[in-house]
Amino acid sequence: MRITIIGSGYVGLVTGACLSDLGFKVVCLDKDEQKIRALQEGEVPIYEPGLKELLARNRADGRIRFTTDACEAIEQGDVLFIAVGTPPAEDGSADLGHVLSVASMIGRHLKSFKLVVNKSTVPVGTADKVRMAIAHELAHRGMPTHVFDVISNPEFLKEGAAIDDFMRPDRIVVGVDEGIHKAKSQRMMSDLYASFNRHHSRTVWMDVRSAELTKYAANAMLAARISFMNEIANLADALGADVDHIRRGIGADNRIGYSFLYAGCGYGGSCFPKDTQALVQTAKAHGQDMSVVSATEQVNARQKMLLVERLIARMGPDLTGRKIAVWGLAFKPNTDDMREAPSRVVIRSLLERGARVRAYDPVAGQEAMKALQDDCVGQDHLLKAFELAVNEMQALDGADALLILTEWKNFHNPDFEGIKALMRHPYILDGRNLYNPQALFEWGIAYQGVGRRNAL
Numbered sequence: 136m137r138i139t140i141i142g143s144g145y146v147g148l149v150t151g152a153c154l155s156d157l158g159f160k161v162v163c164l165d166k167d168e169q170k171i172r173a174l175q176e177g178e179v180p181i182y183e184p185g186l187k188e189l190l191a192r193n194r195a196d197g198r199i200r201f202t203t204d205a206c207e208a209i210e211q212g213d214v215l216f217i218a219v220g221t222p223p224a225e226d227g228s229a230d231l232g233h234v235l236s237v238a239s240m241i242g243r244h245l246k247s248f249k250l251v252v253n254k255s256t257v258p259v260g261t262a263d264k265v266r267m268a269i270a271h272e273l274a275h276r277g278m279p280t281h282v283f284d285v286i287s288n289p290e291f292l293k294e295g296a297a298i299d300d301f302m303r304p305d306r307i308v309v310g311v312d313e314g315i316h317k318a319k320s321q322r323m324m325s326d327l328y329a330s331f332n333r334h335h336s337r338t339v340w341m342d343v344r345s346a347e348l349t350k351y352a353a354n355a356m357l358a359a360r361i362s363f364m365n366e367i368a369n370l371a372d373a374l375g376a377d378v379d380h381i382r383r384g385i386g387a388d389n390r391i392g393y394s395f396l397y398a399g400c401g402y403g404g405s406c407f408p409k410d411t412q413a414l415v416q417t418a419k420a421h422g423q424d425m426s427v428v429s430a431t432e433q434v435n436a437r438q439k440m441l442l443v444e445r446l447i448a449r450m451g452p453d454l455t456g457r458k459i460a461v462w463g464l465a466f467k468p469n470t471d472d473m474r475e476a477p478s479r480v481v482i483r484s485l486l487e488r489g490a491r492v493r494a495y496d497p498v499a500g501q502e503a504m505k506a507l508q509d510d511c512v513g514q515d516h517l518l519k520a521f522e523l524a525v526n527e528m529q530a531l532d533g534a535d536a537l538l539i540l541t542e543w544k545n546f547h548n549p550d551f552e553g554i555k556a557l558m559r560h561p562y563i564l565d566g567r568n569l570y571n572p573q574a575l576f577e578w579g580i581a582y583q584g585v586g587r588r589n590a591l
């Protein structure tokens with residue numbers, strides 16, 4: 136079985152690299168010539184631990200290659216994965232432009248049976264639209280319109296751990312609809328993922344619409360857990376309780392479990408914000424009100440501003456003349472992804488209040504600079520007050536406060552003596568709850584986590 140992956144972005148590249156590592160012959164297709172040239176030369180346009188090595192190894196062994204030639208790539212694959220972006224449209228719904236133009240392209244080049252697998256996160260009903268777009272092109276070419284099947288196989292990869300998530304999946308969701316190709320499509324997907332189903336089957340079979348909705352439901356549930364814990368943390372702060380005890384106290388209940396219960400300065404990334412919004416829009420379009428998901432978003436927007444509000448409570452609303460250090464810019468560790476990162480709203484708000492900001496991130500510095508330039512278009516005076524530090528300690532020089540926004544490993548055990556010596560006022564607002572409040576109290580550093588009981 137040969138695989139073609141259409142779209143060499145994050146999901147496409149990880150899927151292609153992993154499937155080639157499982158022994159399949161993979162072709163990655165993208166219309167971006169520059170990107171394909173870079174990939175052919177061994178450069179990887181995104182930062183994802185392990186991806187570069189995996190691609191290099193399989194490229195050298197001839198199992199994966201990259202092309203812009205749609206005709207040849209579609210001819211090659213028995214299975215065609217659609218892994219292109221679904222960015223948010225103005226109203227928050229998912230923009231299907233890329234997915235549907237890929238569908239038309241498939242229809243223009245298809246000659247024999249192909250299994251079209253949708254991996255992009257798409258609203259319920261998209262597979263039907265993909266089917267129609269392909270069939271439309273086939274009819275236009277005078278070809279029979281039943282030489283393909285469209286199924287759904289959403290991805291559940293986490294950035295920063297994507298290779299591991301792919302290679303050791305909790306579950307594989309596959310949605311296949313009734314029809315003449317059903318048995319064949321199921322067999323092909325079973326063969327594709329056979330390596331993961333050797334001991335027990337991890338594949339959850341369902342119909343296409345349920346698979347499409349499963350993806351949104353999973354992300355919305357995870358986002359809701361985080362917003363719920365953030366609200367509990369804020370209440371714990373008001374009551375003098377500690378969210379870390381509460382997390383363990385509730386996580387021990389098997390029905391709840393421990394993961395995704397970490398309070399902090401809000402969630403970001405390309406998935407939770409986009410998918411929760413899209414789900415609300417889908418529901419609205421069908422006359423439904425997703426109150427829990429809407430509230431999840433509102434709580435998150437508020438939570439991103441929590442550290443700024445705390446700074447203001449201490450220093451007043453005018454931060455002119457204040458130097459603020461920031462550790463961590465990416466929306467989470469092990470990525471340079473700045474999409475919807477809490478750091479963006481935090482830094483912008485600090486700059487608007489007159490503060491000077493010096494920030495450090497082990498990987499995302501350059502991406503952060505670009506994001507900030509986008510966020511501050513026409514406001515060059517704001518950008519002038521922002522600079523990137525070369526390391527975490529340099530960010531602290533003369534600072535009145537340190538805000539921690541991403542829990543990179545190298546922030547876990549810092550040199551507290553050095554922090555005290557470098558900062559004008561040793562004051563840490565920890566948006567990721569990295570430190571023990573009692574230890575910081577003993578160091579003589581003013582410290583506030585999110586929902587952590589402070590030392591008395």
Ligand code: UGA
Nearest residue numbers: 290291292293294361395396397399402403404406466467
């Ligand atoms: C998320 C899902 O976890 C994946 O399963 C899914 O496949 C992916 O979206 C997607 O739809 O493509 P990702 O956005 O890469 O993955 O990142 P997560 O690790 O889920 O973190 C998202 C955000 O939640 C981060 O900002 C993180 O800091 C925050 N978070 C996470 C918390 O604030 N608390 C937690 O307990 C966990």
